[in-house]
Amino acid sequence: MASADEIIHQSTRLKLMSVLNAMPDGQGLDFKRLKAIAQATDGNLGAHLGTLEKAGYVAIEKDFVGKRPRTQAVITRAGRRAYDAHLQYLRDILAGVVPDAD
Amino acid sequence: MTIQPEEAARALRDAEAAADRSAAAVGYQRSSQYLILWGLVWAMGNLAAFLRLPLGPYAFPALMLIGVVGSFIIGMRAGRDGRRRNYALQSLVIAAAFVLFANGVQVVAEIRSLAVAEAVICLAIGAGYMVMGVYMGWRMSAVGVALMIAVITGWLYAREQFFLWMALAGGGGLILGGLWLRKV
Numbered sequence: 001m002a003s004a005d006e007i008i009h010q011s012t013r014l015k016l017m018s019v020l021n022a023m024p025d026g027q028g029l030d031f032k033r034l035k036a037i038a039q040a041t042d043g044n045l046g047a048h049l050g051t052l053e054k055a056g057y058v059a060i061e062k063d064f065v066g067k068r069p070r071t072q073a074v075i076t077r078a079g080r081r082a083y084d085a086h087l088q089y090l091r092d093i094l095a096g097v098v099p100d101a102d
Numbered sequence: 103m104t105i106q107p108e109e110a111a112r113a114l115r116d117a118e119a120a121a122d123r124s125a126a127a128v129g130y131q132r133s134s135q136y137l138i139l140w141g142l143v144w145a146m147g148n149l150a151a152f153l154r155l156p157l158g159p160y161a162f163p164a165l166m167l168i169g170v171v172g173s174f175i176i177g178m179r180a181g182r183d184g185r186r187r188n189y190a191l192q193s194l195v196i197a198a199a200f201v202l203f204a205n206g207v208q209v210v211a212e213i214r215s216l217a218v219a220e221a222v223i224c225l226a227i228g229a230g231y232m233v234m235g236v237y238m239g240w241r242m243s244a245v246g247v248a249l250m251i252a253v254i255t256g257w258l259y260a261r262e263q264f265f266l267w268m269a270l271a272g273g274g275g276l277i278l279g280g281l282w283l284r285k286v
Contacts, residue, residue: 006103009103009113011116014113014117015116015120017117018116018121018124019121019123019124020124021124022125033127037127038123039120039123087114090114090117091114093106
C-alpha cells in the first residue's frame with residue numbers, strides 16, 4: 001500500500017512536484033517559470049526546492065544559455081516514484097482504503 | 103502523518119491543476135517555435151506576392167519547403183534520446199498535412215486566386231488552432247481566433263492590399279502569437 005510523504009505533502013512543494021512531474025524526462029524549469037506555473041505564492045521557493053533536493057526528489061542543475069547563467073530544477077526518477085506513491089495514497093484515502101486516515 | 107479526506111481531496115485538486123498548467127506550458131513552448139517559423143514563412147510569402155517579385159509565384163512553394171524542413175529540425179531538437187525520432191516524425195507529418203491540405207483545397211475547389219486560396223487555408227488553420235487549444239490550453243485557441251479575425255477583417259476591409267495585410271496581420275500575428283506562448 002502507498003504511504004504519505006510529508007516532504008511532498010506540504011502545499012507549495014506538492015505544486016512544485018506536480019509541475020515538474022508533468023515535464024518530459026530530463027527537462028527542467030528555471031526558478032522564475034517554475035514559480036509562475038506552480039502559482040507558488042510562498043516567497044521561500046528556494047528553501048522548498050532545497051528540501052526536495054535534499055530528499056533526492058529534485059536535482060538543481062546550473063548551466064549557461066549563451067553567456068547567461070541558468071539554474072534549473074529537474075525532477076529525479078526517485079522524485080517521480082515518490083510523487084506517484086503520495087498521490088496514490090491520497091486517492092486511497094478518498095476511496096476509504098486507508099484505515100488510519102481518521 | 104494523518105490526512106483527512108477533505109485535505110486529500112484538496113491536495114489532489116491542487117496537484118491536478120498544477121500538472122495541467124505544466125502540461126500546457128510544455129505544449130505552448132513547443133508550439134511557439136512552429137508558430138514563429140510559419141509566421142515568418144507566411145509573412146515573406148505574402149510580401150513577395152504583394153511586391154510582385156519576379157519569382158513571386160515560386161516564393162510560396164519554396165518557403166513552404168523551408169517551413170517543412172524547419173519543422174523537422176525543430177522536432178529533432180525538441181526530442182530527447184529515444185523520443186527524438188518521434189517528435190521529428192510528428193513535425194514532418196503535421197507539416198506534410200498542411201502542405202497537402204493547402205495544395206489539395208486549391209485543386210478540389212478549383213481556386214485560381216492566390217488571395218482566395220490563402221484566405222481559405224488561413225481560416226482552416228485558425229480553426230485548427232482553436233481545436234488544438236481545447237486540449238492544449240486557451241492561449242492556443244486565442245491565437246486561432248486572432249488569425250481568423252485577421253483573415254476576415256482583411257478580406258472585408260483590406261481586399262486591395264490583402265497580401266500586405268496578411269503579411270503583417272497573418273504572418274506577424276503568428277510570430278507575435280508564438281512569442282506570447284513562450285511567455286508562460
